[in-house]
Amino acid sequence: MSDPTFLVADDHPLFRAALIQMLRERFALYKIVEAASAQTVGAAMQDHPEIELVLLDLAMPGARGFSSLLHVRGEYPEVPVVVISSNEHPRVIRRAQQFGAAGFIPKSASADDMAAALLAVLDGDNWFPSMAAERSEADAALAAKLAQLTPQQFRVLLCIADGLLNKQIAHELGLAENTVKVHVTAILKKLECYSRTQAAVLVKSLEPESDLG
Incomplete structure (x- = not known):
């Protein structure tokens, strides 16, 4: 073991x-x-x-x-x-x-x-500093949407956020271009986005207002 x-x-x-x-x-x-x-x-x-x-x-x-x-x-x-x-x-x-x-x-x-x-x-518990902010319903909704994505779809989403075209994503992830198209369609549907740009903005919202460290 x-x-x-x-x-x-x-x-x-x-x-x-x-x-x-x-x-x-x-x-x-x-x-x-x-x-x-x-x-x-x-x-x-x-x-x-x-x-x-x-x-x-x-x-x-x-x-x-x-x-x-x-x-x-x-x-x-x-x-x-x-x-x-x-x-x-x-x-x-x-x-x-x-x-x-x-x-x-x-x-x-x-x-x-x-x-x-x-x-x-x-031991199975959680540990967070006591000064955490109030729960955000918007973040909860975003987390629920992103949880619907498969790991491969999440990787494709990050490529979309980087501005890559389907052909470039296929090369980056070692996928067929048609497979990428299927993933993109599924991602937009699950995230309730009408365009790749809207999906990219959603990923941008994962970044905090100030630099992470």
């Missing part, structure tokens, strides 16, 4: 190293896998089915706001995700919660607080 594993996904090498050191000291039984971009998060999840918890920085290369969180939650709903961010704005915390995170740890938190939060999540 494989050892239980943490995935630490953060593109800042110094913070990632400090976080990994804390994990090795306090969670010695766990192996640690690293990722530094949205693409490597997906690859790590695929290559390491023994991952039991993801520690996820929101602002990584290839991510659009909460897109990495939504992608991991959509493709691996049984794996809890704890967001670790330098952006402690209450609305960012609340949106992370509404988009499926099991916890939110500010990067300014002490090692003791980080460890306590992770223990709570591993």
Whole structure:
């Protein structure tokens, strides 16, 4: 049986190293896998089915706001995700919660607080700072719409948001162009969008008003 594993996904090498050191000291039984971009998060999840918890920085290369969180939650709903961010704005915390995170740890938190939060999540609880903003019905509706997408459709949606044409999306994802067309039609229907531009704007709304960290 494989050892239980943490995935630490953060593109800042110094913070990632400090976080990994804390994990090795306090969670010695766990192996640690690293990722530094949205693409490597997906690859790590695929290559390491023994991952039991993801520690996820929101602002990584290839991510659009909460897109990495939504992608991991959509493709691996049984794996809890704890967001670790330098952006402690209450609305960012609340949106992370509404988009499926099991916890939110500010990067300014002490090692003791980080460890306590992770223990709570591993025990099946949630852990969020108490100053989270009020629930947003708009975010709840958006999360419900995005939850209807398959993992492949979510990848196609992110390509649409990047302005790629069907032919380019097919090349990017290794799909037939006709398959992409089918996905685009399904995406627009599920998201209740009339155009690709409208779908791209929806993805844009995943990004917070201020920079994520």
